[in-house]
Amino acid sequence: MKKVLLILLSLASIVYVSCKKNNNNGSNNDGPGEVYGKWKLTEVMEDPGNGSIGKYQKVSGQVKYLTLDKSGKFEGDAMPELLTYKILDSVKMEVTNKNYNQTLIYRYKVSAKSLQINPPCFEGCGYRFVRE
DSSP states (O other), X not given: OHHHHHHHHHHXXXXXXXXXXXXXXXXXXXXXXXXXXXXXXXXXXEOOSSSSOOOOEEOOSSOOEEEEOTTSBEESSSSTTEEEEEEOSSSEEEEEETTOSSOEEEEEEEOSSEEEXXXXXXXXXXXXXXXX
């Protein structure tokens, strides 16, 4: 009887330790977050196209914002050409843009306090935001 109890306890311990807790509430800096909400533009990267690697540069001047609402609409002055979005997976979103007749696939990376959006560019380009 003691052996059976010991085996069951061992199995329960292994199952408990092997299960990873899924924390999707965005409560820590490095954990997952939601794209929804108001974001302040902090950095922009545009590759000059001369063979060098583009670098993110801090934004100066008037503060600009981007709001992603849960209905799938963009608002704000940080990226005014964007109209709507649809989350495809944890790294891609489908975006409608007022300058194109088709949807585009943008890459994104989000945490509880930061958002990075990378449009499809021939050279590298991107935008970094912090949550407001």
